[in-house]
Amino acid sequence: MSDTAIITALGALAQTHRLAAFRVLVQAGSVGIAAGALADMLGLQPSALSFHLAQLVGAGLIAGRRDGRHLLYTADFGAMTTLVDYLTENCCGGVPCAVETNIQRTLSRT
DSSP, X not given: OOHHHHHHHHHHHSSHHHHHXXXXXXXXXXXXXXXXXXXXXXXXXXXXXXXXXXXXXXXXSEEEEEETTEEEXXXXXXXXXXXXXXXXXXXXXXXXOOSOOHHHHHHHHO
């Protein structure tokens, strides 16, 4: 992934509803979820969800496919893996990390 693609993907995920939608789609796996069901799960109006899904599609993080009358969305696991690999490729100078991160500490308190 180019730096521009990485920035686009991170920017798409830097919004509450888009991050929530992406996380649900990751959990759904390759089966995917219909747009209407996803809107219900997230408590969003379909038009609002459509806007957010378009941003995630544009960033290459998800894909939509027609299944009869429904539009199913799935996470692009290759793009997700590439993004995570990019973010961690130089982690800890090649030495396995054993230090708890600030995020892990914050999450363990909640």
